[in-house]
Amino acid sequence: YPAHRIRNFAIIAHIDHGKSTLSDRLLELTNTIQRHKPGDNNQVLDKLKVERERGITVKAQTVSMFYKHDGEEYLLNLIDTPGHVDFSWEVARSLGACEGALLLVDASQGVQAQSISVFHAAKDKKLKIIPVLNKIDLPAAEPERIATQIQAMFDLDPNDILNVSAKTGLGVRDVLHAIIDRVPPPNAGTNHDAPLKMLLFDSLYDRYRGVISLVSIKDGELRKGDKIASCHSRKKYEVMDLGIMHPEEVPTACLRPGQVGWIGACAATKKSGKETLIGDTFHRVGQPVEPLPGFQLAKPMVYAGVYPVDSNDFPKLEESIKRLTLTDRSVSVQRESSTALGQGCRLGFLGTLHMDVFRQRLEDEYDASVIITAPTVPYKLVYHDRTEFVSNPTDFPDINDPRVRLNEVQEPMVTASIIVPSDYLGEMMELCTSHRAQDIDYRYLDSEYQSSRIMLTCRLPLGEIMTDFFDKLKSRSSGFASFDYEDAGYQKSDLVKMTFLLNGRQVDALAFIVHRSAAENIGREWALKLRKVIPRQQFEVPIQAVVGKKVIARETISAVRKDVTAGMYGGHHERKMKKLAEQKEGKKRLKRIGSVDVPQEAFFEILSSN
Numbered sequence: 001y002p003a004h005r006i007r008n009f010a011i012i013a014h015i016d017h018g019k020s021t022l023s024d025r026l027l028e029l030t031n032t033i034q035r036h037k038p039g040d041n042n043q044v045l046d047k048l049k050v051e052r053e054r055g056i057t058v059k060a061q062t063v064s065m066f067y068k069h070d071g072e073e074y075l076l077n078l079i080d081t082p083g084h085v086d087f088s089w090e091v092a093r094s095l096g097a098c099e100g101a102l103l104l105v106d107a108s109q110g111v112q113a114q115s116i117s118v119f120h121a122a123k124d125k126k127l128k129i130i131p132v133l134n135k136i137d138l139p140a141a142e143p144e145r146i147a148t149q150i151q152a153m154f155d156l157d158p159n160d161i162l163n164v165s166a167k168t169g170l171g172v173r174d175v176l177h178a179i180i181d182r183v184p185p186p187n188a189g190t191n192h193d194a195p196l197k198m199l200l201f202d203s204l205y206d207r208y209r210g211v212i213s214l215v216s217i218k219d220g221e222l223r224k225g226d227k228i229a230s231c232h233s234r235k236k237y238e239v240m241d242l243g244i245m246h247p248e249e250v251p252t253a254c255l256r257p258g259q260v261g262w263i264g265a266c267a268a269t270k271k272s273g274k275e276t277l278i279g280d281t282f283h284r285v286g287q288p289v290e291p292l293p294g295f296q297l298a299k300p301m302v303y304a305g306v307y308p309v310d311s312n313d314f315p316k317l318e319e320s321i322k323r324l325t326l327t328d329r330s331v332s333v334q335r336e337s338s339t340a341l342g343q344g345c346r347l348g349f350l351g352t353l354h355m356d357v358f359r360q361r362l363e364d365e366y367d368a369s370v371i372i373t374a375p376t377v378p379y380k381l382v383y384h385d386r387t388e389f390v391s392n393p394t395d396f397p398d399i400n401d402p403r404v405r406l407n408e409v410q411e412p413m414v415t416a417s418i419i420v421p422s423d424y425l426g427e428m429m430e431l432c433t434s435h436r437a438q439d440i441d442y443r444y445l446d447s448e449y450q451s452s453r454i455m456l457t458c459r460l461p462l463g464e465i466m467t468d469f470f471d472k473l474k475s476r477s478s479g480f481a482s483f484d485y486e487d488a489g490y491q492k493s494d495l496v497k498m499t500f501l502l503n504g505r506q507v508d509a510l511a512f513i514v515h516r517s518a519a520e521n522i523g524r525e526w527a528l529k530l531r532k533v534i535p536r537q538q539f540e541v542p543i544q545a546v547v548g549k550k551v552i553a554r555e556t557i558s559a560v561r562k563d564v565t566a567g568m569y570g571g572h573h574e575r576k577m578k579k580l581a582e583q584k585e586g587k588k589r590l591k592r593i594g595s596v597d598v599p600q601e602a603f604f605e606i607l608s609s610n
């Protein structure tokens with residue numbers, strides 16, 4: 001395909017605005033997949049089980065379609081992008097392979113928080129943006145009102161807006177024509193002899209075939225057997241196989257400038273997935289090129305420890321983690337151990353949804369439950385002579401100890417935006433304030449209509465939105481609020497480390513970094529949780545929440561005496577011994593913390609209830 005008959009585009013949208021449904025319709029219209037009954041949710045692009053269960057796209061997928069228009073056949077490459085804040089970095093990367101984007105907005109819900117962030121991501125990449133209003137079949141759809149919103153928010157011409165129903169297929173053909181007519185062809189070299197320049201924008205891991213990389217050819221041609229090298233790592237590879245996604249991998253003889261496709265099992269990348277870096281530029285060995293801009297390593301913003309429920313299963317767990325990180329390179333992995341939980345791994349994620357998704361994938365892959373410790377963000381410790389980042393509460397120093405010589409502690413901040421009907425403004429302000437928000441501000445999105453929506457912006461500590469912020473936001477706005485955030489650097493904060501003592505001994509798996517003002521409440525809450533899950537012992541067990549040297553909350557587990565031999569009278573010596581041996585065996589699974597026996601399951605319960 002010559003470049004002028006190629007279009008590379010993405011569909012960008014807020015969650016649930018219908019991206020996957022529209023993708024399916026486009027694939028059907030181009031006969032890439034078989035046509036289904038209207039309303040049948042096929043969702044070819046959402047491949048992972050976790051995606052199907054949660055109805056969200058996690059991993060970007062790419063597919064090529066062929067479509068005849070005005071007597072010419074076009075190659076349309078749809079580059080799927082994830083629809084959640086945690087993956088904004090993946091969104092930006094996938095957009096690097098496109099010249100245009102369909103900005104899909106639900107005609108009943110209007111512009112939402114992620115509509116804005118994905119719009120800006122596409123605009124930054126200078127993509128041609130085609131606004132599409134979806135779900136116009138819904139009785140609650142208000143296409144005129146939302147069109148005004150789109151015009152005001154994005155400065156787009158309302159005449160350019162397409163009205164569609166991805167569900168019924170209405171207007172979808174016009175979308176295909178708009179892609180051909182409005183999205184510019186890849187301006188990448190028409191010169192096939194130019195030195196190869198190729199962007200690696202994603203990778204998939206297939207259990208049988210190893211790592212498959214998705215690439216976008218900017219210049220030159222790529223063929224089987226070509227020797228290529230990375231601009232960043234300088235490592236060399238041989239292209240064993242290549243082709244396009246249609247919708248699965250279909251081999252082709254070569255990939256030409258402007259094309260998007262897959263390359264497989266390059267000699268040096270087999271299994272060692274970490275080696276190929278997403279966002280990297282590749283060139284032909286011996287013909288170096290200028291790397292494409294925007295290369296950036298994934299930056300984990302949420303860390304948590306992951307442990308097997310049965311500590312003997314660690315090797316199996318580690319193997320499963322390794323396998324999963326082949327498909328998801330944005331997860332960072334380090335071994336760690338804890339007296340309470342045994343051997344485990346400390347993983348870094350892009351955000352909490354990313355963490356939940358990974359946990360679910362891990363449980364599927366590893367086929368058992370895992371314990372995930374409370375998530376933390378990376379804190380910045382500014383000493384008089386150096387700066388350090390700490391993401392594990394265990395490594396957090398006692399800031400009251402003068403020998404530590406810590407000047408200040410800083411925490412990561414985000415700029416948050418919340419879009420919500422104006423009736424909920426008060427609730428939302430309260431929620432943000434209770435999470436230490438600063439610089440709260442708001443504006444009306446469509447002032448000429450009654451019951452308008454507002455966009456509230458503020459600065460929030462990232463640590464504050466790690467756990468239940470999103471759930472609260474949804475419940476306090478009756479599900480109407482949408483939320484997005486972006487990195488806003490680090491800021492000085494009064495943070496302290498809180499630990500828990502069980503019968504006087506510290507439980508290392510339970511340490512938190514909290515704001516001083518919230519320490520007492522959190523201490524009380526967790527002491528109570530612990531009291532509920534730790535079984536009563538043969539003696540009284542104090543549970544204490546401690547900050548520095550000070551106990552800020554306390555609970556007591558009262559004693560119980562459980563005599564397994566009760567009810568057995570003399571002469572049953574053998575049975576008695578057997579019972580005692582059984583009890584001993586049962587205790588092997590328990591952890592001794594300050595002479596208190598805590599079943600691993602108790603940690604599982606307390607940490608997973610979080």
Ligand code: GTP
Pocket residue numbers: 013014015016017018019020021022041055056057082083084134135136137138164165166167168
């Ligand atoms: P993420 O992958 O999470 O970003 O969601 P998505 O944008 O891919 O949304 P998806 O296609 O999964 O659609 C979300 C819901 O809206 C599904 O229940 C669809 O059936 C429904 N939906 C999508 N398009 C339409 C439409 O045109 N009309 C109606 N009535 N429902 C639609």
